[in-house]
Amino acid sequence: MNKYVTVQITQKGAVPSEPAAQGKHCPACGIPLTQEVLEESLFVCPGCEHHLPLDAPGRIHALADAGSWLEVAGEVRPSDPLAFEDVRLYSERLDDAQAETGLSEAFLTGTCRINGVPAALGVMDFRFLGGSMGSVVGERFHQLVLAAIDEHRPLVVVTSSGGARMQEGILSLMQMPKTVVALDLLAEAGLPFVSVLAHPTTGGVLASFATLADVIMAEPGALLCFAGPRVIEQTTREKLPEGFGRSEANLQHGQIDMVVHRRDIKERVVEILRLLEGGVICRLEEPVREDEEVLPWGSSPFAQAFARAKELAVASRGWLLGRDT
């Protein structure tokens, strides 16, 4: 299976990069924090429960069962399609982001087990150019969806992003429709998508795949906003209330399903996937009619993935049962 690159996440020291120390004090309550305490608490302040940023390797460590992570689409790397230059070259910004994070892009994608449940998992890293979505984030998302369909796994994505990657111009905007279309393939394969919105998730990521999940959860206090409070205040000269656009406000306005403490996310994701699976088994009792257009994708690679998903689903009577990878 040479389409995968193995990244060992069996112990803290072996992740691609050590989660960086977030300073010595909690930015919310000011109590002193050591690296040890932070790692133990998944970067949540033990004093006030403020959720500090968690980078992508740390996120995988927190969600994937030890030793189960297999990277998908890691070979998809950024290019500089516009030869973009502002006060600096985009290619230089990319080099720096790669050197600083030890990552090749802002989105890590792979397959893993989450408390034993096979899943396709994607995690964004805000340190990498603000977690911005360019061509690589979109293509890795696409390939992650194809892997989910191919291996009949539910999709779980943790987002943290400032929005589209300006340096890729219109091509970054096109990742919005691209990821939305990819999710149509997932939905047609009958597979669920759970998104976990972490601070901050804004702009083009929030306005595309992140809000199209079947179940949306958010970490406490995360800013989840399309335009961002500064732009809103500048444009409308409105004074925004405390907590505007945060997870709790989004819950109140009906935009997300639940706010979940970081330490409980793994458990909650698995519970939701188990509940959703019950319905899938029921659906598959229906016989497939021969005259129905069951392969809407003709002879394209998508059609093959779709057909394979259907076979696996029928064979295993559900996407969680009987799969051993």
Next chain:
Amino acid sequence: MPSLPGVGYSEEIRSLEERLEELRERQPSTAVWKVVERARNPHRPQTLDYVEHIFSDFQELRGDRVSADDPAIIGGMGTLAGRSVMLIGQQKGHDLKERQRHNFGMARPEGYRKAQRLARLAEKFHMPVISFVDTPGAFPGADAEEGGQAGTIARTLQVFSGLTVPTLSVILGEGGSGGAVALALTDRVYMLENSIYSVITPEGCAAILWRDASEAGSAADALRITAQDLLELGVIDEIIPEPRKGAHKAHRATAKKLARALEAGLSELEELSPSERRRLRREKYLQMGQVAS
């Protein structure tokens, strides 16, 4: 003392005029910026002008069936070359009063919900969907955010991805980011010669990357936002030429060219089966982007 109606209004007008003056003064003067100016020219034909010139029997349909009708997005049915089509188009307004009424073409969630509703209606009755894009962006206001601006844009894209009827979009003037692409996940995407389509306004990009809004001209160059750029980048299918003086000076002639392009596109798309149209549309968007491997 309660303020009198109209008093706050003229204050608003004055401050907008001041801001316009401010922006005029620091305009850069590159070739690309000339296109930006034309794309934003308030005399440029807008959705309602094309309605008048192209659709003789237009019936406007209003409301999102949830909470409101958004005047930033006009919707309705009309006849184009013998068949009924559904039109969904952003409207900025020409003069200040109109622009305020249409919220400068900046739609709220109710506008995108109206678009979704009309797209589904078109699908139900096998009518092609034509969308006209002309917006600085989706409205960045507290009410819009609380009403789920981001999720509503995402679901609009999802509705367009699922359609099997022919879909065509035209960037009329300004194609501003997520608020624009929300109506432009279509089989064919056209741009008028002097329109722009961008992930962020040149001003916004300059403020973030150059930390200097007066670098908007440099940002406009770097972002590659002209119709020619987008054609080269494989994002759009065709450029609709404008009369030499520009669309703002020739509404009727521009409308004629636009109608011709739409009719040709429709004829091509009608050759395909419904499932084929959707398959090709999805494959097109799955290939968007450029990566190194």
